[in-house]
Amino acid sequence: MIGEIVVSFLLVVGGIFGFVGSYGLVKLPDQMTRLHAPTKSATLGVGAVLIGSLVWFPTQHGQVTWHELLITLFLFLTAPVTGNVIAKANMHVNWREEEIPKPSPDTSWSTYGDPMHEPLNKG
Secondary structure, three states: OHHHHHHHHHHHHHHHHHHHHHHHHHHOOOHHHHOHHHHHHHHHHHHHHHHHHHHHHHHHOOOOOOHHHHHHHHHHHHHHHHHHHHHHHHHHHOOOOOOOOOOOOOOOOOOOOOOOOOOOOOO
């Protein structure tokens, strides 16, 4: 009984987060703001559904499955990295040389680093 309530709650929460993430992906104005919807709320939605599945099997069938836990951990580890890579790629595609000069690889490791400063650790 309690397991069913917990699973139902997690499925509803996952559905709400998934809906908000997909709605934000469609309605937000530009690429950089649209990136936040799937990486934040949709990730939490899928995570809630997977945790609900993780709770369901031991409470209803008496067997523990670790697949959902591993998928959830992998999702929570890879979604922020993917969002960061997509954001950096978008910044490089939309680079305007007149606003910020593009740093050379020798002087700065970051995307918007200051090309006038030398690196801190000279070899």
